[in-house]
Amino acid sequence: MRQVTIDIKKVKELISKKALKSLRTIIQDQHPVDLAEVLEELSHHESIELFKVIDFDVALEVLAELGSEKKFFILTNVNPRYAVQLLNEMSADDLADFLGELPEEKKNIVLSLLETREQSDVRGLLSYDENTAGGLMTTEYIAFSVDLKSEEALNRLSELAPDAETVYYVYAVDSMHRLVGVVSLRDLILAPAQTPIGEFMSTEVKKVKASMDQEDVAKLMKKYGFLALPVVDDNDVLLGIVTVDDVMDVMEEETTEDMLKLAGSDEKLDTQASSPWMRAKRRLPWIMVAVMGEIISGSVINNFSYTIKALVALSFFIPVLMDMGGNVGTQSAAIVVRGLATGEINPASLGKNVLREAVVGIILGAINGTLIALIAYIWQGEIVLGIAVGIAMAFNLTLAAILGTLMPFLWHRMGHDPAVAAGPFVTTALDIIGLFIYFTAATWILKA
Amino acid sequence: MRQVTIDIKKVKELISKKALKSLRTIIQDQHPVDLAEVLEELSHHESIELFKVIDFDVALEVLAELGSEKKFFILTNVNPRYAVQLLNEMSADDLADFLGELPEEKKNIVLSLLETREQSDVRGLLSYDENTAGGLMTTEYIAFSVDLKSEEALNRLSELAPDAETVYYVYAVDSMHRLVGVVSLRDLILAPAQTPIGEFMSTEVKKVKASMDQEDVAKLMKKYGFLALPVVDDNDVLLGIVTVDDVMDVMEEETTEDMLKLAGSDEKLDTQASSPWMRAKRRLPWIMVAVMGEIISGSVINNFSYTIKALVALSFFIPVLMDMGGNVGTQSAAIVVRGLATGEINPASLGKNVLREAVVGIILGAINGTLIALIAYIWQGEIVLGIAVGIAMAFNLTLAAILGTLMPFLWHRMGHDPAVAAGPFVTTALDIIGLFIYFTAATWILKA
Known part of the structure; x- marks a missing residue:
């Protein structure tokens, strides 16, 4: 793998010296993702200077990778005409995501810079819940009429390709823009030149409603190995597509959420941004x-x-008891x-x-019940203690496995996130029940 | 989204009636992923009957989706000539994965059915550690010489496409098969017919060594949004490609591992396969x-x-104390x-x-220290208890956050999986230290 060779110190030095030519050489041929990383590391002032020497096409891709704060700063601090140009070339779904993260006032500043057509696309996308297929999709897909011949389709593709999010699937629509089929770029290349798309398209198109939850969209795409998935309205009219890169982000996001909730926290991974107090x-x-x-x-x-x-050793x-119950319960819940x-x-x-x-x-x-009973007996020489600890442990671990499994299941069934029901809740419930069994058993045996 | 409409009961009924024609109608136009799901649900005998009525091309894709047990059963129970045909058309990486999961004896049975060329491909793939780029890659990529003209490349692509894992990237190699560039299918379509690949290819190819850990490969592909990534040896000779669908599986696997380790378990999600004892x-x-x-x-x-x-209420x-330390420690570790x-x-x-x-x-x-000190004081009317509990809680939570963060970090630095160091270890260490602080504080104050 080619190493990322951008030396941030060097970049900062060149910026302060205004050595634009050397700066241009350093960043030449760098991947937009790497350039975005550098921009995030620089101060606001420095990042503007660097951004100015990036070529337009690359700058567009760099912009797509930046966090919303840096993105807003750059767009409002470069030459306004350049900002307008950049904004109107950005993909509609990136723009919608960006705007969705901005406060109302800043959002309006950006919207005012957009051309009418872009604006309506973006406003359309903004109307969907951001956690649904609609919120995830882009409108930059390619759809042709079922009657279009394969050769002509390939030609048009060459013109449309630069603006489309993916050219690997081409959708076939009827006169009402209803989705009726799909062809892969592969099919299109392989098909005889004069055959209309309708004759070789696949009519078994997997598609999703705009309101589908993004996690379900991600599962579906993973299951079938799709690179893109079309999104339709209730009348099957094609609205947009969801692409695999967006879905990978969703998978990551949802997993992070699950993991942190399981650990009992509503924390986010925005470790850089938020204050310790927050x-x-x-x-x-x-x-x-x-x-x-x-x-x-x-x-x-x-x-x-x-x-x-009567028996202080019980407290030892x-x-x-508490830790074991919690461990087993959390294991079951995590599974x-x-x-x-x-x-x-x-x-x-x-x-x-x-x-x-x-x-x-x-x-x-x-x-573990047997083990701990033996330890208790050998350590404290009290048979009562051994029996009470052993019984409580055996009960508690069985219960831990059952509750740990049952709770997230039930919570899921009630339509909630199962991760919330796991972790702390299960552990606390087990502590209460476990201690109760333990002391009840001990009291009983001591009395007998 | 089109619902999966295969009625398993109906399928079982038709199989027992040997109503092959109706069976064929039911499964027609079904997605291979869905058919594989049905096969997994059927008994071994039933699945053979159903598999026989699936068309060859679809059968190949269905096979790729099956678990290794079912796959082996089907391949060794259909007509041997059909099995040979299927095996030799399977993609080399799927085959290698399948063989990797079989015991030695069964592996040899399958290998013996392969043609010599396929055999050497598969043996080559089997020689890489399954958790590396080499273990993940497929050899069914497309590579052309840098001198090939774009039009000719497109034509050859049409011939090669059906066998290749992905046609979305085409790699450019020199006479020693060293990787020198990459063009996307999009570039190829857009380029003038007579331009050699070398002139419009991108020479900044991100590539990985065969020995790179699969998790790093996945991170890299996610970061740059690649659909495929070439794998090379130490001399830059192209060995294969890793595709996005394999990487999505890796991400899922690694995350599952992390999550279960964090919960303190070496469990796997093979909930169906292994016995409770295992x-x-x-x-x-x-x-x-x-x-x-x-x-x-x-x-x-x-x-x-x-x-x-002297003060039994201390045990309450x-x-x-224990639960809070564990909670905060686990939260920090999870982050x-x-x-x-x-x-x-x-x-x-x-x-x-x-x-x-x-x-x-x-x-x-x-x-929480202040809160719990107040609760302790109000509940038990003992100022000593309030102070001891409050101090211990304040210390313990601070320590929990520090240890919870530090341990997985250090473990990661030593080259181990950070998830192992989190969870149970941190919790147990905190319990010991927390209780010590608590009782030391209480003893001190009681003496004073």
């Missing part, structure tokens, strides 16, 4: 819920104060959350999955 | 480590038996693990990240 605030609600839950755990122990006074095993996300677990198979995890829980519970 | 065994080592850790937590409490006897706050995986966190910025998380930890610690 970050703490996002995590606080989850922690407060857990505090309340664990106060209940504490009051369970409170109810057994006499038992603890609170940590291992369900991830399995539902990748489609490897069928949402309809609740009973089967819970049953299977319950068996795993019983095995883990039996092994 | 599943329990995979989780057991992690749990055992945690048991040992929590026994240390228990012995910390043991050292403070006298303090607990063990759950909240680092995910940030490193997506590239949003720079592995070099250890100090900066730890510092920022420490501030978040201090904020969370101060708020």
Whole structure:
């Protein structure tokens, strides 16, 4: 792999010296993605100077890769005519995403710079929920009439290609712009010159409604290995396409969300942007819920104060009981959350999955229960302690596997994100129940 | 979206009635991915009957989607000549993946059915580690000499296209088969007919070595939005290409691994395949480590038996202390693990990240420490208890944020998977330290 060879220090130095020629040489032939990375590292003032020496075509691609803050700064600080030119050449979905992230006032500044046609495209895209197929799609697709001959289609393609997001699929539409078929560029090249598209197109087109959730769109594209997927309205009229690169971003986003929720946090990965205070605030609600839950755990122990006074060693095993339950519960929950996300677990198979995890829980519970009972007995020389700890551990791990599986499943069924129901909630519930079983067993045995 | 309309019950019924004509009608025009799903649901005997009525071209694609067990059964139970035909038309990378999953004996049966040329391709692919670019790549790419004219290239493309994995990039090689450039199908269509590829190709080709880790390959392709990436040896000789669909699978695999490791488990998502015993065994080592850790937590409490006897209410706050530390630590760890995986966190910025998380930890610690101190005081009417719990909580959450960030970072730096260092290890370490601070503070204050 070619290494990224842009030396940021050197770039900063050249900018301060206004050595534009050397600057141009350094950035020549660099990938737009790498240039965007450099721009993000530079100060606002420096980035404008660098941006000015980038060629128009490359600048367009660089712009598409920039964060919205930097993008807005650059567009409002280069020559206004150049900004207008850039904006009107940007792809409609990138523009819509960009505008969606700007506050109202800035949004209007940018919109005012757009040509009428671009403006209506972008406003159209902005009207969809950003988490749906409509919010994800671009309007820069290629669609031809079913009657168009393959040779002519290839010719038109050459003209249209520079503006289209992907030329790898060409859609066939009827006179009402309803989607009726699809041909790949491959089919088009292979087809005899005079054959109309309608004769060799595939009529089995997978397509999605504009309102479909972006996660479902991503799953569908992954399952069938599509590079692009057409988006239609209720009458099958073609509205746009979703491309594989956007879908990869969605997959990443959704997975990050799942992972952080599973860890009990509404945090985002915008580690650079937000203040520690903001970050703490996002995590606080989850922690407060857990505090309340664990106060209940504490009051369970409170109810057994006499038992603890009689046998202080009982308190030595609170940590291992709590931690084990939490571990097993989180393991089970992670499997369900991830399995539902990748489609490897069928949402309809609740009973089967819970049953299977319950068996795993019983095995883990039996092994660890025996182990911990032995440790307790050997360590403290109290048979009572061994039995109570062993029983509580065995019960708790079985329950942990069941609850850990059941909760995200049920939450998913009620139409919520399963990751939320996992993690902290399951752990806290298990702590309360586990401690209750433990002390009840101990009190019982001590009395007997 | 077109619904999957294959009624499995109906299919089973038609198979048992041997109503092949009706069977053929039902599966006609169905997507290979959907047909593969149906085959996986059927019994071995039924699936052979259904497979026989699928057309050759579709059957090939269906085969590519099947799990290795079903695939092996079908290939060894259809007409041997048909099996040979199918095998020799399968793409080399799919074949290599399939063979990699088979036990030695079965592998040899399949290899013996392959033609010599296919065999050497597949053996070549099998020689790479399956987690590297070499293990991921396919040899069915298209490469032309730099001297070939664009028109001729397009013509040859039409002949080669059906066998190639992707025709969206065409690679340009010199006389030694060294990679020197790339043209997209789009460039080829747009170029004047008589221009040699060398004149309009891009010479800035992103490429990877065969030994590169698959996760790095996936990151690179995602970053630059490539649909395919060429793989070369140390002399830049083109060996194969990695395509976007394989990379999407890698992303999913790696993320699943991260998520389950973060939850403290070596589990896999093969929920259908493995027995509960196997599943329990995979989780057991992690749990055992945690048991040992929590026994240390228990012995910390043991050292403070006298303090607990003096003030039993101290034990009521063990759950909240332990749970909070674990929560905050896991949150911080999840952010680092995910940030490193997506590239949003720079592995070099250890100090900066730890510092920022420490501030978040201090904020969370101060708020929750104060809250829990108040609760303790109001609930138990003991000022000592309030102060001890508050101090321990504040310390513990700060430490949790620091350790949760630091551990996966360090682990990553030592060349290991950061997800392993997160989760259970951090939680257990925090429990031990947290309880120690708590009881030390309480003993101190009680003495004073």
